[in-house]
Amino acid sequence: MGSEGEHVLTMDTLNPNVIELQYAVRGPIVARATEIENEIKTGTKKPFAKVVKANIGDCHATGQKPLTFIRQVIALCTYPELLKSSEFEEDAKERSRKIMAACKGQSIGSYTDSCGLMVIREDVAEYIAQRDGYPSNPADIVLSTGASDGIKSVMTLLLTGGKGKDVAGFLIPIPQYPLYSAAISEFGAYPIPYYLNEKTKWSLEVSELERALADAKPHCKPRAIVVINPGNPTGAVLSKENIKEIIKFARRHGLFLMADEVYQHNIWAEGAKFFSFKQVLQEMGAPYNKMELASFMSASKGFMGECGYRGGYAEVINLQPEVRAEYYKSISAKLCPPVSGQTVIDCIVKPPKSGEPSYQKFMAEKAEVLSKLKEKAKFVTELFNSIEGISCNEVMGAMYAFPRIYLPEKAIKAAEAAGQTPDSFYCFALLEETGICTVPGSGFREEPGTYHFRTTILPQMDELKTVLNNFKTFHLNFLEKYK
C-alpha cells in the first residue's frame, strides 16, 4: 500500500514482470519512428520523405487490399438492410444470414459463447479436416481475439502457480516472435530458449532441444514447447520429418505441444509444403495421436491480412475432459472474441466454392496477394544476399526477412559505447538516415555474437525496390564508416 500523498505506482512498486517484459515489434525503435513521422509532419527536414514501417506484419498498412467476399459478409452482418442490395453477392448474403441466425437476437452485437459461435467452430473443424485428411472436432476449436489471445490462454493453463524452481518453463525458438518471451515475462514463467540453426536454413535440431531442456531442468518445471511454423522471424518451413522428431521429443519429455501456424498460407519456396502438427501427429498414430497439442491460427496474416479485426482460433486436442472444462471456464470472463473477427475466420476457413458468385473474384484476389508476396520473398532474399556484409537465408514462408549483418568491430564498439546492442545501433542508424523502420535481431534473440534485423516484405514492389536501394546505400556507407 502506498503512503498518503505518494504515487501508488512508481518504478519501485510497479509489477516487476511488467518492467521485465519486452516486445520489440512495438519497441523503442518504433516509438522513434513515430516521433520522426511527427517531425516530418511539422516540417522538419529529413534525408527522406517518409518513414517506412517495415517492423510489423501489418498487411493492409502497405497497401494490400482486403478480400471482397470477407468485407461483404461483415458489412451484411453489420447492416442487414444491405441484404436488399444488389451490390452484394448471394453467397455473401447467405453466409451473413447463417452467422446472424446463430447470434442471439440475430445481432453480431450480442455476446457469443466464450469459445465463439458454434457454426463457425464447425466450419473451422471442417477446414482442418479437409486440409489434413484427419477429423477435427468443433468442440476442440476455441475462437480468440487474434491468435495472441488464444496463445496466452493456453499458456495460462500451463503455469504452475509456483515460484523459483517450480515455475513453468516454455521452450521457445531463438529467434522467436517476441509475444512468447513477453508473455513468459508477464506470467513470471521461465523461458527455455532453443537455437534454430542459421547455417542450415534455420532448421530445428532435436539435439539442440535436448540441450536446452537439460540446461533448464534444474531451474523450472518444463511444461511446453512452442514451435512457430512457418517461422517468425525466420520464414523457415519445417519438413514433415523435422515435425515428427519434434513430436517424439515432446513425448519423450512429457511436454505440451504449442504450434503457432499463423503463416500456414504463406509458403514461397519451391518444394516447401506446410504440414500441420495436427496432421503429422495423427499420421504418426498411437501413442503420438493422443498427445496434447494446441495449434494456433490468425485472421491477420495469410492472404487476408485482417489484423484490425482480431480474429483467430486454437484447435486444442487430447485434453482431459475436466481440464477442458477448466480451460473453457478460464476464458469465460473475457466473455467472447469480437464477432466480426470470428466472421473473418469463417470466411477464411470456408471460402466461396467453385460455381458460387464470389468464387472467381475471391480466388483472383487471393492469388494476387500470394503471388506478390512470393515474388517479394524471392526478390528480397536475392537482394540481401547480393550485398556485401549481409547474408540472408531464403524466405521460405511467412512475411519477413531476417538477414544477418556482419558488423565491423568498430561498429560493435560504437554500439557498446552508445549502450545499445549492435543490431539496435545499426537499425537506429538505418532509421535516422533512411526512414526505414525495422526490428533489431536482438528483439527476437539470436545466437550470441550474431546480428540481424527483421524487415517485412510487405511494401508494394515499387516501394520495396526503392526502400531496399536506400537500404543498400546505407549499409555500404555504414560498412565504410566503421571499417
Add this chain to the structure above:
Amino acid sequence: MGSEGEHVLTMDTLNPNVIELQYAVRGPIVARATEIENEIKTGTKKPFAKVVKANIGDCHATGQKPLTFIRQVIALCTYPELLKSSEFEEDAKERSRKIMAACKGQSIGSYTDSCGLMVIREDVAEYIAQRDGYPSNPADIVLSTGASDGIKSVMTLLLTGGKGKDVAGFLIPIPQYPLYSAAISEFGAYPIPYYLNEKTKWSLEVSELERALADAKPHCKPRAIVVINPGNPTGAVLSKENIKEIIKFARRHGLFLMADEVYQHNIWAEGAKFFSFKQVLQEMGAPYNKMELASFMSASKGFMGECGYRGGYAEVINLQPEVRAEYYKSISAKLCPPVSGQTVIDCIVKPPKSGEPSYQKFMAEKAEVLSKLKEKAKFVTELFNSIEGISCNEVMGAMYAFPRIYLPEKAIKAAEAAGQTPDSFYCFALLEETGICTVPGSGFREEPGTYHFRTTILPQMDELKTVLNNFKTFHLNFLEKYK
C-alpha cells in the same frame, strides 16, 4: 514436466489459479441452461417452451436493436464502396472517412496503435471533458477490447510479483461483478471484500472500507480499490458525497482508484445522477486531483449494447511518466483492440449533433432503449417487492435486479444436502421448473446468511411480464414446498 505417456495437464498439474477462478455469470447454471435448450431442440418435453437467459447483460440477445448511426459508420468502414450509396447518411459517411483516414492503408483491417486510434482517443477525451466540465487528455485514454480487457491491464500493473503477504490486494465490493474476483484468482492476488449495505440501498460506507482494509493488511499489500458505479449487480448509484468519502479513504491509505463506470448511461431513479470519479476528483482540487485513477467504460451497455464488438476504454490519470510508458509497453504485445469496437466507442462518445442528418433518428433510438429500460427497472423493482418472501432494493441504475430471497430453513437444509449454496439451489430449481436462467447471489458474494439472485431487466416488456409471472408462481410454490 510430465512423464512420457501421461497427460501434461491434469487436475493436479493445471494452473491452480485457473481451478480457483470462478465466473458465475457464465457458470454452471448457464451450462445447465444451455443443456436444457438443447434438450428442447431435440424434442424433450419441459414445463416451459423456452429458456430465458436472464443471466447476462447481453442487450441485443433479448431484442434490443442496434443504433442505426453506429452500424452505418461501421458498415462504411468495412465496405467503403458504400460511400457511393444514398442509403447512408452523410454524417455517417464523414465519420467513416475520418476513421479510415486515420487507419494505416486506410483500412480497418490494419493494426492501430496499441492504445487505439488517436482520433478516437481525442473524441473520448472531448466526451469526458464535456460530461465533467474538466479537461481530459487523449494521451490518458487507452482503448480496449471491452472494458474487461482494460480492467485486467490496469490490475496487471498493480500486481507485486510477490507471494504470501506480499501479494497485491484489491478492495472489491460485495456483491460484485465477478470479473474482479476471477481476475484476482487468475493473478494469484488477494481479494479484500467490502460489504455494500443492503439496508441503505446498497450504499458504500467508509467505516466498512476501513474495516475491510484493516482486516486485510496482515495478509497482503493493499494496492487498489474497485468501485462499480452504477453498481453491478446492485444498480446503486453513488451520491457525490459518497464518492468524495471514497476518494478521501483511498488517499488516506495510498490506494489506486479503479472506477468501473460502464453503466453511466443507465440511470433510472428519480433524483439519481451519475457523477464520474474523474469529475469529483477534479472538483475536490488539490491534493485529490493528483491521485491515480483509472475509469472504465464499455460499448456493451448503455443504450448501444454492442457487446459482440468488444469496445471499451480506460481513462488513466496521474501516472508517473515512466510508469505510463511501462503500462503502454505492457499492452503492446496484444497489438490493439478490434478496430470496429474502437469505432463503436467513437460513435458513442461523439454522436451525431443537432442539425446533422442522423441526429433525430439517433436520439429517438437512444431514447427508446433508455425509456424502455427505465420502465422495466421500475416494473421489476415493484414486482419483486410485491411478492412474499422477497425484497428488492430499487434498481437505481445499470440493467439488473438483485432481489433478496428469504428462504425457509427447510430449503437451506435441502441445499446443504444437495451440496449447493442456498441461492444456487433456488436458482437451479427456478431454471428446471420455469426455464428462467438467473445467477445465484453467491456468484457475486453476499453478506453471509443472506440470499439473492441476479436477473437482468433486459427482456422485452411483454416477455418480462410473462417471465416474472412464472417466476412468482415458482417462488410461492417454493416457499410452500419448504415451509
